[in-house]
Amino acid sequence: MNVIKIVAAGLIISGVLGLAYGGFTYTKEKHEANVGPMQLSLNDRETVEIPVWVSVAAIVAGGAILLFGSKNR
Helix, strand or coil: CCHHHHHHHHHHHHHHHHEEEEEEEEEEEEEEEECCCEEEEEEEEEECCCCCCHHHHHHHHHHHHHHCCCCCC
């Protein structure tokens, strides 16, 4: 499997996952304080929404690369 097919498959898989989940959430540590033997930290949850058009564009681009990328060789 060459690099072009791997990139195309990655685009298609990421597009399908973007359509299925619609976004992802991660935790970002904002502040940390050490007060004697106690440790205090504040975690903030960030959500990233993935637009539907980005997912569809990734699927279309991956399909186009699979169809037209190998015809040049």
